Amino acid sequence: KQEVTQIPAALSVPEGENLVLNCSFTDSAIYNLQWFRQDPGKGLTSLLLIQSSQREQTSGRLNASLDKSSGRSTLYIAASQPGDSATYLCAVEGGSYIPTFGRGTSLIVHP
């Protein structure tokens, strides 16, 4: 059974810092890895999707990388802003077709 772990569980940083969120998974036979953002009281918003054949994806100040062999992905946020405050979740999808989620990293960016 796929297990997804996200470290750290919580992070508080001053505005302007570059930061890295980590996601690890136990079964490297995945097809996709997707990063989501969840604001309080809201659903999940897709940020980036990395296919198994890709190494990274970029969108604006966000960059996600994937290393299948080591079972790891990182989400890099450049020049963080208070509006980036949210919970970030990663989900991996493998042969079972079931996207499996981590517990998320709760990020606070303070002015």
Next chain:
Amino acid sequence: EAGVVQSPRYKIIEKKQPVAFWCNPISGHNTLYWYRQNLGQGPELLIRYENEEAVDDSQLPKDRFSAERLKGVDSTLKIQPAELGDSAVYLCASSLDSTVRSGNTIYFGEGSWLTVV
């Protein structure tokens, strides 16, 4: 283009009462998921539909939970009777086709927040 629509957004019920949640996925999306998310946890899959067929419901507590997807479009998730431990957010999501092995972006609704008292 409209996103995934869920209703109701919030529901408070007494234990042993029934409750139902409705989901309208993005038009043209074949795959529909129901997830449950407890506070501080990641979402956990309850059931996945490919068109109108439930292809993975192993995590659905079938003694009290039921789901259907009429004509492969809208879906309803029902709990009867509700228990205190069912308090959670019930998230509906859709994607074009989960059997496509790559690039299957998943889109979520805002969720239905259930409190059982």
